[in-house]
Amino acid sequence: MGQIKLPKKSIEFFEKNYPEIFDTGNLAEGIWNEKVSSWCKSYTQSPYSLAFNSNGSGLFTILRLLKRYRSKEDIFLQSNTMYGVKTIALASGLNFKGFVDCSLDYLMPTADQVREFVNKLENPHKSVFLITHIGGWVNPDIEEISEICKKNKVELVEDCAHSLGSLLNNNHSGLYGLAGVYSLYATKAVPAGEGGIMVTQDEELYEMCRKFIMYDRFDQEIDVGVNLRMSEINALICYSVLEETESIIENKYLIADEYRKICNERDIGFIDPSDNDHRSNLYKFIILARSESDLKKFNLITNKTSCVYDYSLGNDKEGIAKKHVCLPIWYKQEEEKTLATVEELSNIFSK
Numbered sequence: 335m336g337q338i339k340l341p342k343k344s345i346e347f348f349e350k351n352y353p354e355i356f357d358t359g360n361l362a363e364g365i366w367n368e369k370v371s372s373w374c375k376s377y378t379q380s381p382y383s384l385a386f387n388s389n390g391s392g393l394f395t396i397l398r399l400l401k402r403y404r405s406k407e408d409i410f411l412q413s414n415t416m417y418g419v420k421t422i423a424l425a426s427g428l429n430f431k432g433f434v435d436c437s438l439d440y441l442m443p444t445a446d447q448v449r450e451f452v453n454k455l456e457n458p459h460k461s462v463f464l465i466t467h468i469g470g471w472v473n474p475d476i477e478e479i480s481e482i483c484k485k486n487k488v489e490l491v492e493d494c495a496h497s498l499g500s501l502l503n504n505n506h507s508g509l510y511g512l513a514g515v516y517s518l519y520a521t522k523a524v525p526a527g528e529g530g531i532m533v534t535q536d537e538e539l540y541e542m543c544r545k546f547i548m549y550d551r552f553d554q555e556i557d558v559g560v561n562l563r564m565s566e567i568n569a570l571i572c573y574s575v576l577e578e579t580e581s582i583i584e585n586k587y588l589i590a591d592e593y594r595k596i597c598n599e600r601d602i603g604f605i606d607p608s609d610n611d612h613r614s615n616l617y618k619f620i621i622l623a624r625s626e627s628d629l630k631k632f633n634l635i636t637n638k639t640s641c642v643y644d645y646s647l648g649n650d651k652e653g654i655a656k657k658h659v660c661l662p663i664w665y666k667q668e669e670e671k672t673l674a675t676v677e678e679l680s681n682i683f684s685k
Contacts, residue, residue: 337630338525339666341581344574355566363548366569368532372577373576374516378589380533382540385569386547389495389517389530390422391562393464396491396513396532397426399542400462402558406489407460412436412443413648414648414655415466419493420647423464431461433648438622440605441468441642441654445478452486459487465511466493469642469660470523470617472502480510496642498524498531499579500614507535518572523617524582525665529564585617588662589655589672593619596676600683603628616663618642619668623657632659634682637675639663 355361367385374383386392409428411419414436424430433452434443438615443465452458463483467473476492483490489509492676497507498516508514515534518529534540542556549559562570590607597604603622608612620642623629639660641684646655663674 335602337428338520338664340525340575341578341665343581344578347577348571348574350504351570352567355570361566362485362563363568364566366566366573367564369573370529370564370569370576374531374533374572377576378507378508380509380531380535382534382537383548384543385564385572386515386530386532386562386565387568388528388562389493389515389519390418391547392515392530392532392543393491393493394422394426394542395452395546395560396515396539397423397428397462397464398490398558399539399546399556400491400512401427403542403556403671404463404489405460408455408457409462409464410434410455411464412466413646413650414468414493414643415443415493415647416643417645418437419464419466422673425529428462434463435651436646436654438624438652438654439655440471440474441620442466442471442473443479443656445482445644448475448479449482452482452488452650455486455488462491464491464493467500467507468494469605469620470496470500470507470607470614471605471612472497472507474502475543476507476510483511493535495519495522496617497615498522499583499613501613503611506533512536513539518575523586523615524575524579526572527568529568529572533592539633545575549654561614583615585665586663586667589667590616590619592661592672592676593661593679596679597621600679602679602683609615613640619663621630621661623659629657631655631682633661635678637662637671637678650662 354542413433492514513534518526547562
Protein backbone atom coordinates (compact mmCIF):
# COMPACT_ATOMS: atom_id res chain seq x y z
CA MET A 335 0.00 0.00 0.00
CA GLY A 336 2.99 2.28 0.47
CA GLN A 337 3.43 2.38 -3.31
CA ILE A 338 0.14 4.22 -3.84
CA LYS A 339 0.70 7.85 -4.85
CA LEU A 340 -1.82 10.67 -5.11
CA PRO A 341 -1.63 13.32 -7.82
CA LYS A 342 0.12 16.51 -6.76
CA LYS A 343 -2.92 18.52 -7.85
CA SER A 344 -5.12 16.46 -5.51
CA ILE A 345 -2.87 17.11 -2.54
CA GLU A 346 -2.70 20.84 -3.33
CA PHE A 347 -6.49 21.04 -3.71
CA PHE A 348 -7.01 19.30 -0.37
CA GLU A 349 -4.50 21.52 1.42
CA LYS A 350 -6.18 24.62 0.01
CA ASN A 351 -9.70 23.64 1.09
CA TYR A 352 -9.50 21.70 4.36
CA PRO A 353 -9.05 24.77 6.63
CA GLU A 354 -12.55 25.96 5.69
CA ILE A 355 -14.01 22.74 7.09
CA PHE A 356 -12.43 23.46 10.47
CA ASP A 357 -13.23 27.19 10.31
CA THR A 358 -16.93 26.57 9.62
CA GLY A 359 -17.24 23.53 11.88
CA ASN A 360 -19.05 21.62 9.11
CA LEU A 361 -17.36 18.30 9.82
CA ALA A 362 -20.36 16.31 8.54
CA GLU A 363 -23.22 16.73 6.07
CA GLY A 364 -21.56 19.61 4.24
CA ILE A 365 -20.77 20.65 0.70
CA TRP A 366 -18.06 18.07 -0.05
CA ASN A 367 -20.37 15.08 0.25
CA GLU A 368 -22.63 16.76 -2.27
CA LYS A 369 -19.68 17.57 -4.53
CA VAL A 370 -18.59 13.91 -4.57
CA SER A 371 -22.09 12.83 -5.59
CA SER A 372 -22.41 15.59 -8.19
CA TRP A 373 -19.03 14.75 -9.68
CA CYS A 374 -20.04 11.11 -10.10
CA LYS A 375 -23.39 12.02 -11.66
CA SER A 376 -21.65 14.18 -14.23
CA TYR A 377 -18.81 11.74 -14.91
CA THR A 378 -20.96 8.64 -15.39
CA GLN A 379 -24.10 10.37 -16.70
CA SER A 380 -26.09 8.68 -13.96
CA PRO A 381 -29.41 10.28 -12.97
CA TYR A 382 -28.71 9.74 -9.26
CA SER A 383 -25.56 9.33 -7.18
CA LEU A 384 -24.82 9.14 -3.46
CA ALA A 385 -21.62 9.10 -1.42
CA PHE A 386 -21.02 6.42 1.25
CA ASN A 387 -18.15 5.85 3.64
CA SER A 388 -17.20 2.70 1.71
CA ASN A 389 -18.15 0.50 -1.22
CA GLY A 390 -19.34 -2.15 1.24
CA SER A 391 -21.62 0.33 2.97
CA GLY A 392 -23.26 1.19 -0.32
CA LEU A 393 -23.80 -2.43 -1.29
CA PHE A 394 -25.14 -3.33 2.16
CA THR A 395 -27.60 -0.42 2.04
CA ILE A 396 -28.99 -1.44 -1.35
CA LEU A 397 -29.36 -5.11 -0.40
CA ARG A 398 -30.94 -4.35 2.97
CA LEU A 399 -33.51 -2.07 1.33
CA LEU A 400 -34.30 -4.67 -1.34
CA LYS A 401 -35.08 -7.18 1.39
CA ARG A 402 -37.08 -4.76 3.53
CA TYR A 403 -39.11 -2.93 0.88
CA ARG A 404 -39.00 -4.84 -2.42
CA SER A 405 -39.75 -8.38 -1.35
CA LYS A 406 -36.37 -9.85 -2.25
CA GLU A 407 -35.42 -12.91 -0.21
CA ASP A 408 -32.45 -14.58 -1.90
CA ILE A 409 -29.06 -13.60 -3.26
CA PHE A 410 -26.36 -15.20 -5.36
CA LEU A 411 -22.83 -14.10 -6.25
CA GLN A 412 -20.06 -15.01 -8.68
CA SER A 413 -17.36 -17.38 -7.48
CA ASN A 414 -14.46 -15.04 -8.27
CA THR A 415 -14.98 -12.12 -5.93
CA MET A 416 -13.79 -10.82 -2.56
CA TYR A 417 -14.77 -12.74 0.56
CA GLY A 418 -16.20 -9.49 1.91
CA VAL A 419 -18.84 -9.50 -0.81
CA LYS A 420 -20.21 -12.69 0.70
CA THR A 421 -20.20 -11.25 4.23
CA ILE A 422 -22.04 -8.15 2.98
CA ALA A 423 -24.63 -10.33 1.25
CA LEU A 424 -25.23 -12.38 4.38
CA ALA A 425 -25.27 -9.29 6.62
CA SER A 426 -28.12 -7.88 4.55
CA GLY A 427 -30.37 -10.72 5.73
CA LEU A 428 -30.89 -12.22 2.27
CA ASN A 429 -30.69 -16.00 1.92
CA PHE A 430 -27.52 -17.09 0.13
CA LYS A 431 -28.17 -19.35 -2.88
CA GLY A 432 -24.68 -20.01 -4.22
CA PHE A 433 -22.07 -18.93 -6.73
CA VAL A 434 -22.04 -18.53 -10.51
CA ASP A 435 -18.93 -20.06 -12.12
CA CYS A 436 -16.43 -17.74 -13.81
CA SER A 437 -14.35 -17.90 -16.98
CA LEU A 438 -10.59 -17.40 -17.40
CA ASP A 439 -10.96 -14.91 -20.26
CA TYR A 440 -11.97 -12.02 -18.00
CA LEU A 441 -12.10 -13.75 -14.58
CA MET A 442 -15.86 -13.12 -14.59
CA PRO A 443 -19.01 -15.11 -15.39
CA THR A 444 -20.22 -15.29 -18.97
CA ALA A 445 -23.84 -14.79 -19.93
CA ASP A 446 -24.17 -18.54 -20.46
CA GLN A 447 -22.86 -19.26 -16.97
CA VAL A 448 -25.34 -16.78 -15.46
CA ARG A 449 -28.21 -18.22 -17.52
CA GLU A 450 -27.37 -21.75 -16.37
CA PHE A 451 -27.45 -20.67 -12.72
CA VAL A 452 -30.65 -18.62 -13.02
CA ASN A 453 -32.46 -21.48 -14.75
CA LYS A 454 -31.92 -23.61 -11.66
CA LEU A 455 -33.41 -21.09 -9.22
CA GLU A 456 -36.77 -21.98 -7.68
CA ASN A 457 -37.81 -18.35 -7.17
CA PRO A 458 -35.78 -16.10 -9.45
CA HIS A 459 -38.27 -13.24 -8.98
CA LYS A 460 -37.33 -13.14 -5.29
CA SER A 461 -33.59 -13.11 -6.04
CA VAL A 462 -30.76 -10.60 -6.30
CA PHE A 463 -27.62 -11.18 -8.35
CA LEU A 464 -24.71 -9.19 -6.94
CA ILE A 465 -22.25 -9.22 -9.84
CA THR A 466 -18.64 -8.01 -9.55
CA HIS A 467 -16.71 -6.29 -12.32
CA ILE A 468 -13.16 -7.62 -11.95
CA GLY A 469 -9.74 -6.02 -12.21
CA GLY A 470 -10.75 -2.79 -13.94
CA TRP A 471 -12.88 -4.27 -16.73
CA VAL A 472 -16.63 -4.10 -17.14
CA ASN A 473 -18.02 -7.60 -17.55
CA PRO A 474 -18.01 -8.01 -21.36
CA ASP A 475 -21.38 -9.83 -21.24
CA ILE A 476 -23.05 -7.34 -18.89
CA GLU A 477 -25.71 -6.25 -21.40
CA GLU A 478 -26.82 -9.84 -22.03
CA ILE A 479 -26.58 -10.66 -18.32
CA SER A 480 -28.81 -7.67 -17.59
CA GLU A 481 -31.39 -8.96 -20.08
CA ILE A 482 -31.29 -12.45 -18.52
CA CYS A 483 -31.97 -10.91 -15.12
CA LYS A 484 -34.81 -8.72 -16.41
CA LYS A 485 -36.44 -11.64 -18.20
CA ASN A 486 -36.40 -13.70 -15.00
CA LYS A 487 -37.21 -10.75 -12.70
CA VAL A 488 -33.86 -11.12 -10.91
CA GLU A 489 -32.64 -7.81 -9.47
CA LEU A 490 -29.13 -7.07 -10.74
CA VAL A 491 -26.83 -5.08 -8.44
CA GLU A 492 -23.30 -4.24 -9.59
CA ASP A 493 -20.25 -4.33 -7.34
CA CYS A 494 -18.14 -1.74 -9.15
CA ALA A 495 -15.34 -1.62 -6.56
CA HIS A 496 -12.72 -2.20 -9.29
CA SER A 497 -14.33 -0.27 -12.13
CA LEU A 498 -14.57 3.48 -11.55
CA GLY A 499 -13.64 4.98 -14.91
CA SER A 500 -13.93 1.66 -16.75
CA LEU A 501 -16.01 1.67 -19.93
CA LEU A 502 -17.68 -0.81 -22.24
CA ASN A 503 -18.93 0.69 -25.51
CA ASN A 504 -18.32 4.09 -23.84
CA ASN A 505 -20.77 3.24 -21.05
CA HIS A 506 -19.83 3.15 -17.38
CA SER A 507 -20.35 0.18 -15.10
CA GLY A 508 -23.06 0.53 -12.48
CA LEU A 509 -25.90 1.49 -14.80
CA TYR A 510 -26.75 -1.91 -16.31
CA GLY A 511 -28.69 -3.12 -13.29
CA LEU A 512 -30.65 -1.50 -10.49
CA ALA A 513 -27.57 0.21 -9.04
CA GLY A 514 -23.81 -0.01 -8.75
CA VAL A 515 -21.26 1.07 -6.15
CA TYR A 516 -17.69 2.20 -6.81
CA SER A 517 -14.81 2.03 -4.32
CA LEU A 518 -12.21 4.69 -3.51
CA TYR A 519 -10.28 2.43 -1.14
CA ALA A 520 -6.54 3.07 -0.79
CA THR A 521 -5.46 0.40 -3.30
CA LYS A 522 -8.10 0.96 -5.97
CA ALA A 523 -7.52 2.45 -9.43
CA VAL A 524 -8.64 5.86 -8.16
CA PRO A 525 -7.41 5.76 -4.54
CA ALA A 526 -8.60 8.18 -1.88
CA GLY A 527 -8.08 6.08 1.27
CA GLU A 528 -11.71 5.10 1.79
CA GLY A 529 -15.09 5.84 0.30
CA GLY A 530 -17.84 4.55 -1.97
CA ILE A 531 -20.22 6.10 -4.50
CA MET A 532 -23.54 4.66 -5.64
CA VAL A 533 -25.05 5.29 -9.07
CA THR A 534 -28.61 4.38 -9.98
CA GLN A 535 -31.43 5.26 -12.35
CA ASP A 536 -34.04 4.44 -9.69
CA GLU A 537 -35.21 7.60 -7.94
CA GLU A 538 -37.10 5.76 -5.21
CA LEU A 539 -34.08 3.62 -4.35
CA TYR A 540 -31.86 6.72 -4.28
CA GLU A 541 -34.22 8.47 -1.86
CA MET A 542 -34.38 5.41 0.40
CA CYS A 543 -30.58 5.09 0.39
CA ARG A 544 -30.20 8.78 1.21
CA LYS A 545 -32.49 8.33 4.20
CA PHE A 546 -30.97 4.99 5.26
CA ILE A 547 -27.42 6.33 5.74
CA MET A 548 -28.63 9.01 8.16
CA TYR A 549 -31.20 6.88 10.06
CA ASP A 550 -33.95 8.85 8.28
CA ARG A 551 -33.97 10.95 11.42
CA PHE A 552 -35.71 13.91 9.75
CA ASP A 553 -38.52 12.47 7.62
CA GLN A 554 -38.92 9.28 9.68
CA GLU A 555 -40.51 7.40 6.79
CA ILE A 556 -38.37 4.22 6.66
CA ASP A 557 -37.78 2.00 9.66
CA VAL A 558 -34.26 0.73 8.93
CA GLY A 559 -31.06 2.77 8.75
CA VAL A 560 -27.45 3.11 9.85
CA ASN A 561 -24.94 5.97 9.85
CA LEU A 562 -22.87 5.16 6.74
CA ARG A 563 -22.02 8.69 5.59
CA MET A 564 -18.65 10.15 4.71
CA SER A 565 -17.16 12.77 6.99
CA GLU A 566 -16.47 16.07 5.26
CA ILE A 567 -12.70 15.58 5.52
CA ASN A 568 -13.07 12.17 3.86
CA ALA A 569 -15.32 13.66 1.19
CA LEU A 570 -12.83 16.44 0.45
CA ILE A 571 -10.03 13.89 -0.01
CA CYS A 572 -12.27 11.85 -2.29
CA TYR A 573 -13.28 14.86 -4.38
CA SER A 574 -9.65 16.01 -4.65
CA VAL A 575 -8.66 12.64 -6.13
CA LEU A 576 -11.79 12.13 -8.24
CA GLU A 577 -11.04 15.35 -10.12
CA GLU A 578 -7.83 13.69 -11.37
CA THR A 579 -9.42 10.38 -12.42
CA GLU A 580 -8.64 10.74 -16.10
CA SER A 581 -5.04 11.81 -15.50
CA ILE A 582 -4.52 8.80 -13.22
CA ILE A 583 -5.87 6.39 -15.82
CA GLU A 584 -3.93 8.09 -18.63
CA ASN A 585 -0.68 7.71 -16.68
CA LYS A 586 -1.30 4.01 -16.11
CA TYR A 587 -1.82 3.44 -19.84
CA LEU A 588 1.79 4.52 -20.42
CA ILE A 589 2.85 1.57 -18.26
CA ALA A 590 0.30 -0.76 -19.83
CA ASP A 591 1.63 0.04 -23.31
CA GLU A 592 5.03 -1.33 -22.32
CA TYR A 593 3.45 -4.50 -20.93
CA ARG A 594 1.31 -4.98 -24.03
CA LYS A 595 4.39 -4.78 -26.25
CA ILE A 596 6.31 -7.50 -24.39
CA CYS A 597 3.22 -9.71 -24.08
CA ASN A 598 2.64 -9.52 -27.83
CA GLU A 599 6.33 -10.09 -28.59
CA ARG A 600 6.60 -13.11 -26.28
CA ASP A 601 3.13 -14.52 -26.92
CA ILE A 602 2.05 -14.06 -23.29
CA GLY A 603 -1.70 -14.23 -22.76
CA PHE A 604 -3.15 -11.08 -21.21
CA ILE A 605 -6.41 -9.20 -20.82
CA ASP A 606 -6.04 -6.25 -23.15
CA PRO A 607 -7.26 -3.04 -21.47
CA SER A 608 -8.70 -1.56 -24.67
CA ASP A 609 -9.77 -4.50 -26.84
CA ASN A 610 -13.38 -5.41 -27.59
CA ASP A 611 -14.76 -1.91 -26.93
CA HIS A 612 -13.29 -1.81 -23.40
CA ARG A 613 -11.52 1.01 -21.63
CA SER A 614 -10.13 -0.58 -18.47
CA ASN A 615 -9.16 1.75 -15.63
CA LEU A 616 -6.11 -0.53 -15.18
CA TYR A 617 -6.74 -1.33 -11.56
CA LYS A 618 -4.79 -4.44 -12.55
CA PHE A 619 -2.75 -5.53 -15.57
CA ILE A 620 -3.53 -9.25 -15.82
CA ILE A 621 -1.61 -11.93 -17.67
CA LEU A 622 -3.13 -15.38 -18.14
CA ALA A 623 -1.69 -18.90 -18.08
CA ARG A 624 -3.43 -20.89 -20.81
CA SER A 625 -1.12 -23.91 -20.61
CA GLU A 626 0.89 -25.91 -18.07
CA SER A 627 4.04 -24.45 -19.60
CA ASP A 628 2.78 -20.92 -18.95
CA LEU A 629 1.83 -21.87 -15.41
CA LYS A 630 5.38 -23.05 -14.67
CA LYS A 631 6.80 -19.83 -16.06
CA PHE A 632 4.36 -17.79 -13.97
CA ASN A 633 5.95 -19.26 -10.84
CA LEU A 634 9.26 -17.63 -11.85
CA ILE A 635 7.85 -14.10 -12.00
CA THR A 636 8.96 -11.93 -9.08
CA ASN A 637 7.87 -8.52 -10.40
CA LYS A 638 4.19 -8.85 -9.62
CA THR A 639 1.51 -7.62 -7.26
CA SER A 640 -1.22 -9.55 -5.50
CA CYS A 641 -3.60 -11.55 -7.69
CA VAL A 642 -7.04 -10.10 -8.17
CA TYR A 643 -8.05 -12.99 -5.91
CA ASP A 644 -5.87 -16.01 -5.17
CA TYR A 645 -8.89 -17.97 -3.95
CA SER A 646 -12.34 -18.86 -5.17
CA LEU A 647 -15.49 -18.66 -3.06
CA GLY A 648 -17.22 -21.35 -5.09
CA ASN A 649 -16.20 -23.93 -7.64
CA ASP A 650 -13.26 -22.83 -9.77
CA LYS A 651 -13.54 -25.31 -12.61
CA GLU A 652 -11.01 -23.47 -14.78
CA GLY A 653 -8.58 -22.83 -11.91
CA ILE A 654 -8.55 -19.11 -12.66
CA ALA A 655 -7.41 -18.17 -9.15
CA LYS A 656 -4.04 -19.77 -9.91
CA LYS A 657 -3.86 -19.07 -13.64
CA HIS A 658 -3.38 -15.32 -13.58
CA VAL A 659 -0.67 -12.93 -12.45
CA CYS A 660 -0.98 -9.17 -11.95
CA LEU A 661 1.96 -7.03 -13.07
CA PRO A 662 2.85 -3.91 -11.06
CA ILE A 663 0.94 -0.89 -12.30
CA TRP A 664 0.19 2.16 -10.20
CA TYR A 665 -0.02 5.91 -10.75
CA LYS A 666 3.43 7.48 -11.23
CA GLN A 667 5.09 4.08 -11.07
CA GLU A 668 8.87 4.36 -11.23
CA GLU A 669 10.22 3.74 -14.73
CA GLU A 670 12.81 1.38 -13.25
CA LYS A 671 10.03 -0.86 -11.93
CA THR A 672 8.30 -1.03 -15.29
CA LEU A 673 11.54 -1.75 -17.16
CA ALA A 674 12.54 -4.44 -14.66
CA THR A 675 9.17 -6.14 -15.12
CA VAL A 676 9.45 -6.03 -18.90
CA GLU A 677 12.99 -7.41 -18.78
CA GLU A 678 11.99 -10.24 -16.47
CA LEU A 679 9.08 -11.25 -18.72
CA SER A 680 11.36 -11.11 -21.74
CA ASN A 681 13.82 -13.50 -20.09
CA ILE A 682 11.26 -15.94 -18.68
CA PHE A 683 9.25 -16.13 -21.90
CA SER A 684 12.24 -16.01 -24.23
CA LYS A 685 11.65 -17.67 -27.59
